Amino acid sequence: MNIAANGIRHLSDGRSLDDLIKRDTREVSLAVMNDAELYEWELQQLFGRCWNLMGHESEIPEPNDYMVRPIGEDELIIARDRKGEIHASLNVCPHRGMRVALGEEGNSPVHKCIYHGWAFRPNGDFVGAPAEKEKMHGTIRDKSELGLKKARVALYGGLIFATWEHDGPSLEDYLGDFRFYLDMLWNRTDRGTEVLGPPQKVLINCNWKSAAEQAAGGDGFHTISLHRWLIDAGLFVNAEDGTPPAMYGVNVSANGHVVRCIPVDMTFARAKGAGKMSLEERLQELPPPGITPELVPQLSKHLSDDQIRLLVEKAPQVGGIFPNVNFLFVYAPQSDGTMLGAMGIHIIVPRGVDKCEFWTWMFAEKDCPEPIKEKMLRNAVQQIGSSGLIEQDDTDTWPHITRSARGAIGRRDLTLKYQATDGENKPEGWPGGGHVFEGFAKDDTQWYWWLAYRDAMLP
Amino acid sequence: MMHLFENHESMMLRIFRIEDTNVAWSEEPASRTRRLITNVIVHKTERESEYDVTSYFLVTRNRFEQHEYQLMSGKRMDRWRLENGELKLARRIIDLDMSVLSMPNLAIFF
């Protein structure tokens, strides 16, 4: 591997990214799913430079609240200071490398390393070492140089992001055209969203990209096979014409981020006839996932008419933020005939070349009535995440791909194919930006995930 | 963090999925599982026909040709109810012993 001052460019056997990601035929070498060198490259150049999702501000509401969160295999302390500002610093003691915060979350005005007792503020600044008069931090370096290594923090719709690139693009630029779609989910009510508890965490024996190209890449195609039981059981029904449910819609890729706008009547029998309802009727009868009738008046304060129409008629139900975030704002019809929403977000955390963690948070709008929040939490736990009836099949599939990528012939000769496409076809009058693909969910957004991956890996 | 929130309806759906479809891929083919239950303590409750039962469990799970077991241990806090001579589970709270579960999904019962 060539680690030049200006970044890695190819693997030690000479293969470059263009050998691994074949843009002329929309193929990716299977070897990428289990390659130690490529993994190191990803940790440094991709995770080391992207904006990474750390969590949500409602997880650390009080001064001195903190939580420990990953960027690649590095661990950060995300802490709120006395003035309410959020900071991110590497959770590694600059003295001898001990982990500083040992719990997953907590509240403390100082983070004290248990090894020799160096102490740090929530913003990462060095406070001092024990036995102050003995100068146990030495006299060679000034105290101002001995703080925790600091990352750059930015918030979007309450979501906390961090990056090591202090001079790189702003989070707003990183999201770019995707903000139009994100705002419909994270910036649509007066007080925004809140987490419904700490995240679930599970370990999966797969390379992080098996999970990410699907979940963060917006793979809708697998629904028809891997999630087949939802169709066989009659839970997913295309109310309109009997074509495969949850497959038709508008898929968008903007800056490598993805959203799939899927009309509710394309997925659930309960929504039959929705296409003939007026916008007002739909807002009341079939409000967007997570929006209750009480919250409907708030929408127009935060969203444009175009955004409201899209949210109601073709709700952005699933999507991803590059590189490793997947979000779901899905309709959840209940057996009593009512319609609930399930709101969740995942991150895929690399844990070695053939392991990753899959984290899941459940959300609700802060202003959502409390009893509905409770119902939404229970419903979301039943549908997504570790025990979720929708998602348990995904986590059992990815390890097989990482296993496949160990065989010599498979590594050398096999490619992952992203060749199903009708090309870009933005519907007339489509209000948002990005590459827009209307119709059956094909391979486009996942392919754009790989193109974003390629860009992120290049120096 | 909460990993499971089941009620009668959701458990029936899980059973239906496994029994009546052959595409429940996280359990198709089925895992090889054992549930080893120990340290069972039965407490009387304020109701004659109900008992609080705590127990520890170790669940082993093995899929395909995996060389390792997926393990899960924990504590179950149950409420059992005697109804027409039959003991029925009225409530179960499960404490899992891991923060990051080494089992990628909870497609089995605990």
Ligand code: FES
């Ligand atoms: S390693 Fe932290 S104080 Fe020594």
Ligand SMILES: [Fe+2]
């Ligand atoms: Fe899936």
